[in-house]
Amino acid sequence: MKFLTATFLTALLAFISGLFLPWWGIAITSLLVAVLVHQKAGKAFLAGMLGVFLLWAGLAWWIDMKNNGVLSKKVAAVLPLGGNALLLILLTGIVGGLVAGFAAMSGSFLRATDK
Amino acid sequence: MRIIPFAISTIVTAGLVFAFNRPLGPLPMPLGKFISPQHGLWQNAEPSGQRFDGDLSFPELKGKAEVYLDERLVPHVFAENDEDLYFIQGYLHAKFRLFQMDLQTKAAEGRASEIAGKKAINFDKEQRRLGMVYAAENAMKEVDKDPQSKAMFDAYTNGVNAYISSLKASEIPIEYKLLDITPEKWTNIRTALLLKMMAKMLSSGTENDLANTNAKSVFIPDELKMMYPQVPDSLEPIVPKGTTFEKPGIVPIKPETADSLYFGKKETVTAHEISKPDINNGSNNWVVAGSKTQSGSPILCNDPHLELSLPSIWYEMQLRTPTSNVYGVSLPGSPFVIIGFNDSIAWGVTNAQRDVKDYYEIKFKDKTKEEYWFNGKWEKTTRKVETINVKGGKDVLDTVAYTVFGPVMFDESFSNDLSNKRNLAVRWVAHDASNEAVTFYKLNRAKNYDDYAAAISTFECPGQNFVFASKGGDIAIWQQGRFPARWDRQGLYIMPGEDSSYMWQGFIPQTENPHSKNPERGFLESANQRPVDSTYPYFIPGSYVTARGITIERKLAAMSGITPTDMMQLQNNYFNTTAEDVRSILLSYVKEPGLTTSEKKYLDLVKNWDLMGSPDSKGQTIYQCWMDSLMMGIWQDDLTRTKPISPWPSEQTTMELLKKDTAMKFIDDITTPEKETLYDVVTTALKKASVGLAKDEAAGKLEWTKFKNPTVYHLIKDLKGFARPGLKVGGAGNIVNAVTHSHGPSWRMIVQLSTPTEAYGVYPGGQSGNPGSKYYDDFLNNWVEGKYNKLWFMRDGDRTDKNVKWVMKFSKI
Numbered sequence: 001m002k003f004l005t006a007t008f009l010t011a012l013l014a015f016i017s018g019l020f021l022p023w024w025g026i027a028i029t030s031l032l033v034a035v036l037v038h039q040k041a042g043k044a045f046l047a048g049m050l051g052v053f054l055l056w057a058g059l060a061w062w063i064d065m066k067n068n069g070v071l072s073k074k075v076a077a078v079l080p081l082g083g084n085a086l087l088l089i090l091l092t093g094i095v096g097g098l099v100a101g102f103a104a105m106s107g108s109f110l111r112a113t114d115k
Numbered sequence: 116m117r118i119i120p121f122a123i124s125t126i127v128t129a130g131l132v133f134a135f136n137r138p139l140g141p142l143p144m145p146l147g148k149f150i151s152p153q154h155g156l157w158q159n160a161e162p163s164g165q166r167f168d169g170d171l172s173f174p175e176l177k178g179k180a181e182v183y184l185d186e187r188l189v190p191h192v193f194a195e196n197d198e199d200l201y202f203i204q205g206y207l208h209a210k211f212r213l214f215q216m217d218l219q220t221k222a223a224e225g226r227a228s229e230i231a232g233k234k235a236i237n238f239d240k241e242q243r244r245l246g247m248v249y250a251a252e253n254a255m256k257e258v259d260k261d262p263q264s265k266a267m268f269d270a271y272t273n274g275v276n277a278y279i280s281s282l283k284a285s286e287i288p289i290e291y292k293l294l295d296i297t298p299e300k301w302t303n304i305r306t307a308l309l310l311k312m313m314a315k316m317l318s319s320g321t322e323n324d325l326a327n328t329n330a331k332s333v334f335i336p337d338e339l340k341m342m343y344p345q346v347p348d349s350l351e352p353i354v355p356k357g358t359t360f361e362k363p364g365i366v367p368i369k370p371e372t373a374d375s376l377y378f379g380k381k382e383t384v385t386a387h388e389i390s391k392p393d394i395n396n397g398s399n400n401w402v403v404a405g406s407k408t409q410s411g412s413p414i415l416c417n418d419p420h421l422e423l424s425l426p427s428i429w430y431e432m433q434l435r436t437p438t439s440n441v442y443g444v445s446l447p448g449s450p451f452v453i454i455g456f457n458d459s460i461a462w463g464v465t466n467a468q469r470d471v472k473d474y475y476e477i478k479f480k481d482k483t484k485e486e487y488w489f490n491g492k493w494e495k496t497t498r499k500v501e502t503i504n505v506k507g508g509k510d511v512l513d514t515v516a517y518t519v520f521g522p523v524m525f526d527e528s529f530s531n532d533l534s535n536k537r538n539l540a541v542r543w544v545a546h547d548a549s550n551e552a553v554t555f556y557k558l559n560r561a562k563n564y565d566d567y568a569a570a571i572s573t574f575e576c577p578g579q580n581f582v583f584a585s586k587g588g589d590i591a592i593w594q595q596g597r598f599p600a601r602w603d604r605q606g607l608y609i610m611p612g613e614d615s616s617y618m619w620q621g622f623i624p625q626t627e628n629p630h631s632k633n634p635e636r637g638f639l640e641s642a643n644q645r646p647v648d649s650t651y652p653y654f655i656p657g658s659y660v661t662a663r664g665i666t667i668e669r670k671l672a673a674m675s676g677i678t679p680t681d682m683m684q685l686q687n688n689y690f691n692t693t694a695e696d697v698r699s700i701l702l703s704y705v706k707e708p709g710l711t712t713s714e715k716k717y718l719d720l721v722k723n724w725d726l727m728g729s730p731d732s733k734g735q736t737i738y739q740c741w742m743d744s745l746m747m748g749i750w751q752d753d754l755t756r757t758k759p760i761s762p763w764p765s766e767q768t769t770m771e772l773l774k775k776d777t778a779m780k781f782i783d784d785i786t787t788p789e790k791e792t793l794y795d796v797v798t799t800a801l802k803k804a805s806v807g808l809a810k811d812e813a814a815g816k817l818e819w820t821k822f823k824n825p826t827v828y829h830l831i832k833d834l835k836g837f838a839r840p841g842l843k844v845g846g847a848g849n850i851v852n853a854v855t856h857s858h859g860p861s862w863r864m865i866v867q868l869s870t871p872t873e874a875y876g877v878y879p880g881g882q883s884g885n886p887g888s889k890y891y892d893d894f895l896n897n898w899v900e901g902k903y904n905k906l907w908f909m910r911d912g913d914r915t916d917k918n919v920k921w922v923m924k925f926s927k928i
Contacts, residue, residue, distance in 0.1 A: 019153065024147060063162075071161075078837065106121055109117045
């Protein structure tokens with residue numbers, strides 16, 4: 001339950017940050033969520049990663065669908081992704097997810113008590 | 116808190132943010148910002164159901180205006196006055212084409228290095244040394260003198276900037292995100308720079324003075340006349356043959372020293388231009404009178420040939436006020452419609468191809484370039500220190516000296532090798548103060564022949580063939596520009612610049628520019644050929660193209676009861692007129708007995724070819740390779756007598772020389788002891804071409820369209836993903852449908868001046884510059900197939916018509 005809450009909150013706050021902050025706002029919000037909803041480092045990483053991965057990949061997928069894939073295949077040919085739009089959507093999720101995951105891990109360690 | 120693990124994961128996080136916030140690898144954009152769905156590329160993915168309605172208000176507007184967008188995203192602007200009209204035109208250009216305007220004017224100004232880095236430094240130096248900014252500044256002086264022009268420029272600039280100011284960072288065009296730069300505010304001089312970019316494109320590459328100077332160092336005058344003739348034998352001039360010309364108003368005098376200091380000088384020059392405009396920059400236009408059409412009304416046609424790009428150079432629109440109403444294509448970066456029609460007339464342009472740029476050799480006193488020898492004393496130069504900002508590098512400083520002729524383009528610090536430090540100043544008509552924009556303001560409002568003639572009479576550079584038709588039934592063409600009156604062969608080569616005797620002595624009076632109105636034959640055409648036959652009383656060098664004019668002339672002469680559909684077919688015609696003559700020479704002189712099976716096969720394909728450069732044609736591919744190989748066989752040994760190489764004679768010239776004399780002297784390969792004949796070179800050419808052709812055939816590339824791979828690139832050629840390669844379209848530079856690998860008809864327009872006006876048009880792109888929009892390239896397939904969009908000339912009563920898809924309302928705050 002905690003894991004799902006953390007994942008959901010990470011995604012929600014990341015979305016709100018995207019409206020006001022630069023792209024790296026997700027690092028701050030993910031860290032914050034991991035502090036508020038405390039889990040062990042590994043789980044926090046996964047929740048942070050998953051939260052933003054789902055948000056970013058999901059948004060990209062949704063936008064791509066409404067766009068009929070007009071842009072994604074072109075950009076996937078400019079980036080070295082062989083014109084594969086799905087890879088671009090995955091890469092979108094992974095870039096956001098990695099940053100959020102590590103930020104969440106920091107948040108977890110920040111609140112963890114020394115053994 | 117667990118300090119060490121916290122520190123490690125925080126460092127990793129910060130490291131990732133840092134890495135994703137700066138360029139990764141060769142691509143300039145930060146990956147994090149670029150890929151974030153709320154900031155980066157995904158924000159440019161326009162939903163397919165995107166609506167373009169809006170209510171917008173700006174303090175600069177005087178009244179109300181509406182923009183009606185049709186299903187092709189063509190805006191029909193209805194404004195109450197001119198200022199509001201051009202404010203909105205600027206706004207729309209920026210909304211749909213901001214990146215291209217910004218990039219093109221930066222490049223024109225010599226600021227490409229700010230975007231592209233080190234590799235563009237020499238390009239930038241050349242733009243500045245050619246005096247592009249100097250030319251634009253001079254043009255602005257004229258614009259500022261005319262309150263009406265200035266008001267239109269101001270309104271346009273305000274409109275562009277109103278849009279830029281409204282942009283959020285996430286909304287900027289994707290190219291900015293890829294390059295990690297931001298849009299720059301518009302200014303009036305950027306409009307002038309854009310027009311000078313066109314001037315360079317069309318009137319800077321039409322001379323070949325530097326290479327000609329090399330040719331002059333080894334070839335005797337008779338040879339030069341053979342290789343680079345002024346009047347081709349097969350010329351069909353723009354002004355119909357048999358037209359008599361007035362006595363010249365100015366007769367320039369050849370300097371007494373010309374034989375020794377000019378013609379007789381045998382020095383070569385190593386300087387060359389880096390970004391010389393494409394020789395294929397040409398166009399077709401023609402007009403047929405009502406006597407030759409089915410409807411009884413004139414039909415006007417135009418297809419300007421330029422480097423094709425996405426976004427396209429053109430943006431289609433209708434501009435209407437209570438006193439004017441015009442439809443056509445505009446150039447993002449400039450107000451007005453450039454090619455189009457209004458309620459009363461239609462007009463189109465092709466390039467005049469005239470040489471309006473010369474070089475003068477300057478003698479500086481010393482390396483400071485502060486003084487130069489002129490008319491017997493040391494004169495002061497004006498020195499301009501150019502600062503080029505280089506992305507990822509230090510600023511580059513470059514000093515350009517300005518003389519009485521113009522800027523010294525080449526000197527020891529630019530484009531010259533150490534053994535040959537010639538200082539060359541450039542004299543170019545584009546430098547002279549003039550207001551070309553006002554011509555379009557007036558043409559947009561012209562009602563008849565007199566209005567048209569008055570509108571174009573002040574147009575100076577680049578020289579254009581303005582074709583015209585009116586609802587009143589008149590047809591006309593003027594080759595308009597400011598053209599120097601030259602003595603025989605003046606300015607074909609670098610001229611002495613130590614005194615005033617070689618300067619231009621004046622200009623051909625405007626009224627003596629080649630023109631024709633309502634000729635008896637009922638049609639007029641121009642296709643970049645020499646405008647007049649040899650009876651014209653001036654020496655007018657240029658880089659003319661003869662073949663397309665012949666094809667069009669023959670077709671139009673034979674036609675009657677013409678409809679717009681006939682004109683569409685002619686614009687898309689694939690007949691290769693040059694090949695018609697060349698093939699008979701090739702077939703008469705090829706020695707068949709010694710040919711291999713595959714050579715014989717290629718020969719047969721040429722024999723049975725229908726002379727059409729159509730997409731599937733194998734004959735066209737083989738013919739062209741054979742011809743290219745023949746050109747090498749005939750000319751290379753001769754041209755490489757100079758270093759750098761002398762200019763290539765044209766295919767047209769080569770064909771005409773061979774038709775006249777099948778034993779002409781250049782056939783012989785001077786590097787061999789044997790005396791080659793036409794039989795030898797034609798046969799060897801086929802054998803050599805066959806080697807490459809066999810490879811192409813093995814790769815499945817023998818069909819013409821596969822061989823030349825027609826492609827419309829993005830303005831930034833490296834962005835291959837934004838390009839459209841492999842277009843199945845035929846044609847060639849000397850064919851009416853002049854599509855080459857990446858160059859060709861950038862807009863095809865047909866206007867029948869009936870009531871109501873019936874107009875058709877298409878360009879290889881789309882109204883939106885956004886690669887993430889379905890309107891980015893939605894006209895392209897039609898263009899490839901030779902199909903047209905019907906141009907909807909919206910009337911006042913059409914505001915609720917079903918063609919209106921979206922409405923943008925503009926008002927004063």
